[in-house]
Amino acid sequence: xxxxxxxxxxxxxxxxxxxxxxxxxxxxxxxxxxxxxxxxxxxxxxxxxxxxxxxxxxxxxxxxxxxxxxxxxxxxxxxxxxxxxxxxxxxxxxxxxxxxxxxxxxxxxxxxxxxxxxxxxxxxxxxxxxxxxxxxxxxxxxxxxxxxxxxxxxxxxxxxxxxxxxxxxxxxxxxxxxxxxxxxxxxxxxxxxxxxxxxxxxxxxxxxxxxxxxxxxxxxxxxxxxxxxxxxxxxxxxxxxxxxxxxxxxxxxxxxxxxxxxxxxx
Amino acid sequence: xxxxxxxxxxxxxxxxxxxxxxxxxxxxxxxxxxxxxxxxxxxxxxxxxxxxxxxxxxxxxxxxxxxxxxxxxxxxxxxxxxxxxxxxxxxxxxxxxxxxxxxxxxxxxxxxxxxxxxxxxxxxxxxxxxxxxxxxxxxxxxxxxxxxxxxxxxxxxxxxxxxxxxxxxxxxxxxxxxxxxxxxxxxxxxxxxxxxxxxxxxxxxxxxxxxxxxxxxxxxxxxxxxxxxxxxxxxxxxxxxxxxxxxxxxxxxxxxxxxxxxxxxx
Numbered sequence: 001x002x003x004x005x006x007x008x009x010x011x012x013x014x015x016x017x018x019x020x021x022x023x024x025x026x027x028x029x030x031x032x033x034x035x036x037x038x039x040x041x042x043x044x045x046x047x048x049x050x051x052x053x054x055x056x057x058x059x060x061x062x063x064x065x066x067x068x069x070x071x072x073x074x075x076x077x078x079x080x081x082x083x084x085x086x087x088x089x090x091x092x093x094x095x096x097x098x099x100x101x102x103x104x105x106x107x108x109x110x111x112x113x114x115x116x117x118x119x120x121x122x123x124x125x126x127x128x129x130x131x132x133x134x135x136x137x138x139x140x141x142x143x144x145x146x147x148x149x150x151x152x153x154x155x156x157x158x159x160x161x162x163x164x165x166x167x168x169x170x171x172x173x174x175x176x177x178x179x180x181x182x183x184x185x186x187x188x189x190x191x192x193x194x195x196x197x198x199x200x201x202x203x204x205x206x207x208x209x210x211x212x213x214x215x216x217x218x219x220x221x222x223x224x225x226x227x228x229x230x231x232x233x234x235x236x237x238x239x240x241x242x243x244x245x246x247x248x249x250x251x252x253x254x255x256x257x258x259x260x261x262x263x264x265x266x
Numbered sequence: 267x268x269x270x271x272x273x274x275x276x277x278x279x280x281x282x283x284x285x286x287x288x289x290x291x292x293x294x295x296x297x298x299x300x301x302x303x304x305x306x307x308x309x310x311x312x313x314x315x316x317x318x319x320x321x322x323x324x325x326x327x328x329x330x331x332x333x334x335x336x337x338x339x340x341x342x343x344x345x346x347x348x349x350x351x352x353x354x355x356x357x358x359x360x361x362x363x364x365x366x367x368x369x370x371x372x373x374x375x376x377x378x379x380x381x382x383x384x385x386x387x388x389x390x391x392x393x394x395x396x397x398x399x400x401x402x403x404x405x406x407x408x409x410x411x412x413x414x415x416x417x418x419x420x421x422x423x424x425x426x427x428x429x430x431x432x433x434x435x436x437x438x439x440x441x442x443x444x445x446x447x448x449x450x451x452x453x454x455x456x457x458x459x460x461x462x463x464x465x466x467x468x469x470x471x472x473x474x475x476x477x478x479x480x481x482x483x484x485x486x487x488x489x490x491x492x493x494x495x496x497x498x499x500x501x502x503x504x505x506x507x508x509x510x511x512x513x514x515x516x517x518x519x520x521x522x523x524x525x526x527x528x529x530x531x532x
Binding site: 022079080103122126128129131136137161163168169171172173174176177178179180181182183184185187188190191192194197198202204206207209210215216218220222223224225227228229230231233236239240243244249252253254259263264 | 490492
């Protein structure tokens with residue numbers, strides 16, 4: 001989408017960021033690198049506001065009444081529970097406001113302004129790890145086609161993958177991401193802990209972790225499934241459960257996921 | 267390790283492969299590409315034997331009495347339960363025999379020959395997907411230092427990463443691989459199924475899956491953890507559980523892994 005397609009809406013050039021967590025940090029950096037001006041960072045805690053403000057070389061505040069509303073877009077990147085709280089403290093009725101949450105319906109914003117939307121990048125973010133935004137699917141939803149066009153144009157400056165996604169679809173997307181990312185990472189952790197407990201290094205698992213991920217770029221995960229649970233090798237499964245006898249929580253995960261694989265492939 | 271270090275043992279040049287599954291297929295291809303001669307492939311089922319024999323352009327059989335024992339190494343790559351069965355049918359007492367199993371103690375082989383070991387590549391293999399062996403950790407164990415040297419030299423021709431690993435360590439390694447690979451892949455599948463059920467594509471998750479894996483190449487999985495379970499965002503967790511009300515099995519996995527993440531990070 002190029003600028004001339006923005007028939008009614010103005011091109012977004014100046015952004016106020018509410019929130020200074022992992023997503024706000026990486027999104028702020030991506031915007032800045034694309035030449036977009038971050039006019040201000042707000043966070044409830046002074047330290048977080050200062051850290052991101054300094055990183056982006058922009059003013060910051062932790063006082064709601066000082067939030068700079070003289071920008072083209074207010075991005076709310078705070079914990080889901082805090083979105084309404086942040087928006088209630090200040091009058092945003094003349095602003096374009098988006099949130100970046102996977103699980104919060106867009107309509108929550110309706111009470112605070114007439115122009116609103118969702119800007120949800122489907123990725124895992126950590127403050128300390130920079131990331132190439134260009135491949136990240138940015139999932140958009142907006143209160144009007146005009147606003148949608150503005151958000152598309154903005155998203156197109158940081159990513160090649162832009163999707164229009166309803167609130168209902170987005171919450172499923174977020175749920176699926178919890179499985180494919182958050183839960184996956186925890187299994188990496190559990191696998192590494194088993195090794196560490198025996199004096200072995202997590203490094204041994206890295207080629208396997210890489211290949212397991214790369215494999216499903218080309219192959220359906222159903223077809224890519226290997227291992228004792230798929231073959232239902234009861235002998236190995238029994239030995240593995242014995243090894244986990246003193247770790248009831250990890251053992252329970254082993255049992256329930258093994259059973260799910262078996263049910264899927266039997 | 268270079269050839270001159272093989273003081274007593276002979277350099278392995280000719281291999282007989284027992285088994286024709288995923289691992290046998292990819293290992294056979296890697297050996298062949300390294301200039302090692304596969305003298306024969308045996309499998310219990312004629313079709314599997316023929317498929318791998320043709321792929322490697324080598325003789326094949328499904329009759330135990332026809333197994334060609336005139337080679338430098340017999341590799342047993344069959345289901346764990348079938349290892350003893352295969353070895354009982356033929357006299358291998360003059361052969362060097364290794365198995366490739368993560369969970370089978372080396373000593374199982376003692377009954378069949380005086381020279382034996384384990385050759386365990388820590389990776390997920392599918393017949394249809396070729397793979398670069400050079401980064402795969404090959405975990406070795408042997409009945410003597412002479413045999414160990416022979417196996418190290420052989421492994422060094424297909425991989426840069428060679429580890430001496432005891433039977434006890436190997437079964438932990440295999441268990442950890444089940445978490446970091448088999449279970450991870452099943453979570454990819456579950457995430458994809460949630461999307462497919464709503465008419466969305468698994469492709470949307472791919473950048474996230476890639477980044478989740480790449481992230482732990484540099485960052486400890488403990489530090490890399492993100493998501494509602496780590497933050498213990500009860501509001502989102504509750505919504506996710508509601509979405510899974512009609513999928514009790516997937517819901518149970520959500521609950522148990524979320525709880526494990528919470529216990530780990532609280």
